[in-house]
Amino acid sequence: MQKSGRLATILGMAFLAILVVPPVYYMIIASLKPRSAIYRTPSWLPERSSLDNYIKVLFNDHFLVNIGNSLIVALMTTLLAMILGVLAAYAIARFKFPGRNVASQLILMSYLTPMVLLFIPLSVVVGNLGLADTLPGLILVYLTFAVPLCTWLILGHFRDFPVDLEEAASIDGATKMRTLFSILLPVSAPALATAASLAFMMAWGELFLALTFVKGQGVMTAPVALQHMSTGDVQQYGPIMAGAVLSAIPVLVVYYISQRWVVQGAAEGAFKG
């Protein structure tokens, strides 16, 4: 019994490792290989490794600018969506006003609206606003997924949180806004971290809208820049994989720090898979 249990555990661990590790491992190996090794003598072991691909992608291809753009876009999207999301969630969870239910329904529906339906008219709108091919234009467009996402997650948390503390504060004379900032927000830190991390992760990795809305070398985000490298006739896999590994790092750091909450938050209806 004991023995078969241990065997099952070992088999289970082997299965998990085989399932997850190979693509990640191969990507990292490829990013360390010289160009010829990827195509001519492909292998699962790094025979000669160097950081040449990293140096090439970082210093020759505007990639630092692209990573910087991704950072600006993801941070600004997250910040704006969190501000709008917190205010809207607070209003819906705690205030009685006409249209409250409509607003809450609207937010769920808009979270599930397929982006493919929106991006064509949005390209016209963004063009008319004079924001075509600019980072503010892309940030504006990213609010389409980030605002419903943040509002929905924060709303769920505010609704679950008992109102007693806030009522005590209001009896003590605190204004509604003061109650929000000094009572509700501090106790909601995990939910806020979840919403912010998911918004950041989604904005950082977004490709579809970015391909449509930013085309110039100077405004491209990292995913766009890398997909441009990968759609040429000759695949520059070394630098592409180096760029991919570099682009994954910020998101993995965010994920690692917030994973305790993110997984649960995502389970509440906000994930891609």
Next chain:
Amino acid sequence: MQANTSKAAAPAGAPAPAGPAGISPRGSGSARKPVASSREARLGLLLVLPAVAVIVILIGYPTISSIWYSFTDRMVGSPGRFIGLANYARLATDSGFLSAAANLVLIVGISLLLKLVLGTLVAVILNRPLPGRNLWRLLVMLPWAMPGFVAFMGLRLMFESPYGAINVALETFTSPVPFLSDPTWARISVVLATVWRGFPFWAISILAALQTIPKELYEAARMDGASAWQQFVNITIPQIRATVAVIAVISAIWTANGFENIWLMTQGGPSTTTMTFPVLSFLSLQSRQLGQAAAYAVVILPVMALFIMLLSRRKKEI
């Protein structure tokens, strides 16, 4: 929390005789009174307004525009005229559209099934007392946690022929398999990549559901002599069914709308064998055909609406 009423506004929630600080004479009963309701309503509307404005301007208006565009021959730079259902009529003979419709069923259906099987299996493994279980959970989430484009660029390299990782691993047994250039293999590759990226979430969600199942159920079943398989079929499956239904619908929505997986692996090819609606729409926009691009997007709206209806019904059950 010290009361500090510097603002003139009396707290909307506080009834007229607000007790002195520190004393809260009322229980957790309703502190809201109709007296304050109009001010409360105004503040509420004000707070919700920015988010609603974003939704109406950036989601509501474009949705209606898309539907309108789909009835016109609008191009980039020309407003176009109303042409009725002509964009839709063209779909019946459009190989891209027919492929996308078939793939919607095929790619979404098969990848959901595989994600379900793999997700359940991984959840069951993670639910066992593994040494370093938290680290394993973190590892299993890696495909989901890394950015989508990184995952699919890496997977593309796995499937390349002849020098991709899978062919390198296979080379002692067989000649290189054309994973991305053969129609059938391209579909298989796309499905496998989609499953790899998506299974962790199923696994973690199912794991969460597994952990809510009362242990007594299994103990009772063991007393009755049920085998591990019988326990799985008669206890585990019924207990996680509701969770799985919700994940399935949401996952279907996201898979149907997925772009990176197809674009980075095959761009819808070879020819149109891995085409999906988002890729189709993106390609039409690139060829500046706004009306036709909108029709590709609008035509799956009923399917999406169905998914969303299923979801909102399921959400209530949980």
